[in-house]
Amino acid sequence: MSLRKYLSSRVFLGQMFLALLMVAIIGYFFMHWLTFTTDHGNEITVPNLSKLTEDQVEEKLDELDLDYVLLDSVDYRGDYPKYSVVLQDPLPGAKVKVGRKVYIKINSSGFSSVKVPDLIEKSYREAVPTLKALGLEEGSITYIPNLGKDVVLEMRYKGRNIKAGDRVLKSSKIDLVLGDGKASYEEGIINDNLETPIEELPNEQ
Structure with missing residues (x-):
C-alpha cells in the first residue's frame, strides 16, 4: 500500500482520531490538576x-x-x-x-523638622525646587521695589522673618519676598547715599 493510500485509509484516520482524543483527555486532566494545585478559583x-x-x-x-x-x-x-x-x-x-x-x-507620628535653606539672592525659579526637595512648600509671594526681578530678598514663616539654618516642620509654607525689578539704578544709588552717614562739620572757633 502506497503512503498516499495509507494516509487516506480508515485505519490511519481511526488512529489519528484516537491520538487526538488521548491528547484532549490528557490536556483536560492536566488543566484540572493545575487548577487544583494552584488554588485557582479560590482567590x-x-x-x-x-x-x-x-x-x-x-x-x-x-x-x-x-x-x-x-x-x-x-x-x-x-x-x-x-x-x-x-x-x-x-x-x-x-x-x-x-x-x-x-x-x-x-x-509616622508627626512632621520631622528640617533646616531652612539659604535662598537669599537666589532666583524664584531656584528657590521653589529647593524648598520642595526638603519637603517644604511655597507660601505667599510678596514683591517690593528692588533692582533684582524675582530675586529672593527675605524668607518668612508665619509672619516672621527667618534665616538660613532655622528649623521648621516639614510641609511648612515658607513665604518669599521678591524684588519687582522696577527700582531704577539711580534710586539704588540715592538709597545707598541716604544710608551713608554724613560727616559732622567742624565747629567754628
Whole structure:
C-alpha cells in the first residue's frame, strides 16, 4: 500500500482520531490538576486597608486568611491618622491566593523638622525646587521695589522673618519676598547715599 493510500485509509484516520482524543483527555486532566494545585478559583479580594491601624489590619486580614508585612513608616501626612496605613501592596481589589502577604507602610507620628535653606539672592525659579526637595512648600509671594526681578530678598514663616539654618516642620509654607525689578539704578544709588552717614562739620572757633 502506497503512503498516499495509507494516509487516506480508515485505519490511519481511526488512529489519528484516537491520538487526538488521548491528547484532549490528557490536556483536560492536566488543566484540572493545575487548577487544583494552584488554588485557582479560590482567590481572595484584597481589602482596602487605608487609614487602618496595624491592629485593625491584622484583624481584618486574619478573617480572610491573609497575612501582612510592615515595611516601614513614611513621612507624616496630615490627611492620615498617626500610625495608620498609607500605602499597601497589592492594591485594594486585587485577587490573591490564600495566605498571600500584603505589604504595608504606615504614617509616622508627626512632621520631622528640617533646616531652612539659604535662598537669599537666589532666583524664584531656584528657590521653589529647593524648598520642595526638603519637603517644604511655597507660601505667599510678596514683591517690593528692588533692582533684582524675582530675586529672593527675605524668607518668612508665619509672619516672621527667618534665616538660613532655622528649623521648621516639614510641609511648612515658607513665604518669599521678591524684588519687582522696577527700582531704577539711580534710586539704588540715592538709597545707598541716604544710608551713608554724613560727616559732622567742624565747629567754628
